[in-house]
Amino acid sequence: MNDAESPSWSDRLDAMAAVAAQHADAVDSEGRLPTEVLETLRAQGLMGLLVPERFGGPGLPLRTVVNVCRRLSEHCAASGLIYAMHQSQSAVAIAHAQDSAWHQRLLTRMAAEQLLVASATTEGATGGAIRSSVCFLDLQPDGRLNLRKNGAVISYAPAADVILVSARRAEDAAASEQRLVAVLAEQYTLHPHAPWNPIGMRGARTDRYDLQVCCAPEQVYAEPFSVHMSQTMLPTSHLLLGGVWLGIAVSALGRARAFLRHRNRGGAPLNPIANLRLAEGEALVQQFRGMLAACMALYEDADGPETATERMVSYNTLKVGASELVVRVTDIALRICGIQGYMEPGEFYLSRHIRDAHAAAVMVNDDRILGSLSSVVLGVPLRRDL
Numbered sequence: 001m002n003d004a005e006s007p008s009w010s011d012r013l014d015a016m017a018a019v020a021a022q023h024a025d026a027v028d029s030e031g032r033l034p035t036e037v038l039e040t041l042r043a044q045g046l047m048g049l050l051v052p053e054r055f056g057g058p059g060l061p062l063r064t065v066v067n068v069c070r071r072l073s074e075h076c077a078a079s080g081l082i083y084a085m086h087q088s089q090s091a092v093a094i095a096h097a098q099d100s101a102w103h104q105r106l107l108t109r110m111a112a113e114q115l116l117v118a119s120a121t122t123e124g125a126t127g128g129a130i131r132s133s134v135c136f137l138d139l140q141p142d143g144r145l146n147l148r149k150n151g152a153v154i155s156y157a158p159a160a161d162v163i164l165v166s167a168r169r170a171e172d173a174a175a176s177e178q179r180l181v182a183v184l185a186e187q188y189t190l191h192p193h194a195p196w197n198p199i200g201m202r203g204a205r206t207d208r209y210d211l212q213v214c215c216a217p218e219q220v221y222a223e224p225f226s227v228h229m230s231q232t233m234l235p236t237s238h239l240l241l242g243g244v245w246l247g248i249a250v251s252a253l254g255r256a257r258a259f260l261r262h263r264n265r266g267g268a269p270l271n272p273i274a275n276l277r278l279a280e281g282e283a284l285v286q287q288f289r290g291m292l293a294a295c296m297a298l299y300e301d302a303d304g305p306e307t308a309t310e311r312m313v314s315y316n317t318l319k320v321g322a323s324e325l326v327v328r329v330t331d332i333a334l335r336i337c338g339i340q341g342y343m344e345p346g347e348f349y350l351s352r353h354i355r356d357a358h359a360a361a362v363m364v365n366d367d368r369i370l371g372s373l374s375s376v377v378l379g380v381p382l383r384r385d386l
């Protein structure tokens, strides 16, 4: 019996959900890290869920973790975002450790110490073009490796135990010749730029830093970053974040439904238009769930007939589709709740959901994704069996 089937599994998720719900509004309004949620995730052993059993983790499937992301995001999407990004980085650390003793030891620590893993793929000079770097791995005469990444956008950096950082392989390497290095908190310093005041996902504390690293060369993963991206980071991040966007949509529509029930119980005249909107929202959530489930099945069927390009198109269109659906569903919920969704305080207030939903389209810009797909889709077969 694995952890997901053990009797305490639902208790652990309930504990997580209760803490997330309790602090979500304060985390949002204060724009602070959800420290209570992070502590609970650690205490409940939910950080290292993907780590294989041979490294001391439960080795749960990604599907289970996507569902945890959704559940968490129904209560606090910023916590869900942190958790999803952490799990996506964990998936990379697991899939690409190969036979490196250093990276295998890291996996053991991730399970035993419930380490939180962050990501630094963007930098000031290249912006959203994460498949090219200016910074480089700088091997010193004493055998140490230095790295300086300026203007890196890093979520939850002050809380992280490990950051996976992309950089050029060496000073003379091309911009696209990137490697990924895992660095521990004691091996880097973060020099923050002026903090941002984002419209949504405020608890994720996504800020810009100059990141300075001094570590050992063995901490660099053997394969090129392009392999990590295409095989692991791209599919897992879109699936895990898909769980986050779905969680926001479900939660917003849940508030709208609660609003209508509240109205009906109060004896207000039936509002067929609002009921129709609720049905429309439900149809979109079903569509969303179906899209996420289809991509999840594709991920699990790694030996299936789909080509690498077809898979890449599916995961990227999941991302773009989810960004649109989460905004549409939160908008429908607002129309249903009307002024009670628009004005604080109140149990139907939707500001946090609406603002969080808009992170989806800019967190790797949808237009950038569509731009990269625009030439590829010319060759992807449109007529495919289900």
Ligand SMILES: Cc1cc2nc3c(=O)[nH]c(=O)nc-3n(C[C@H](O)[C@H](O)[C@H](O)COP(=O)(O)OP(=O)(O)OC[C@H]3O[C@@H](n4cnc5c(N)ncnc54)[C@H](O)[C@@H]3O)c2cc1C
Binding pocket: 085, 118, 119, 120, 121, 122, 123, 127, 128, 129, 152, 153, 154, 155, 156, 201, 204, 206, 359, 362, 363, 364, 365, 366, 367, 368, 369, 371, 372
């Ligand atoms: C909530 C949140 C959390 C984040 N957390 C992290 C993190 O932890 N680590 C990390 O490394 N990064 C993180 N990021 C950064 C993220 O990964 C993106 O790199 C960043 O949002 C893109 O920034 P940008 O909009 O300035 O850049 P761009 O992607 O360059 O977009 C700017 C504009 O240029 C257009 N554009 C530019 N190039 C193209 C192109 N080739 N094709 C089409 N359009 C183009 C875009 O459409 C857009 O209009 C986070 C972002 C958000 C919103």
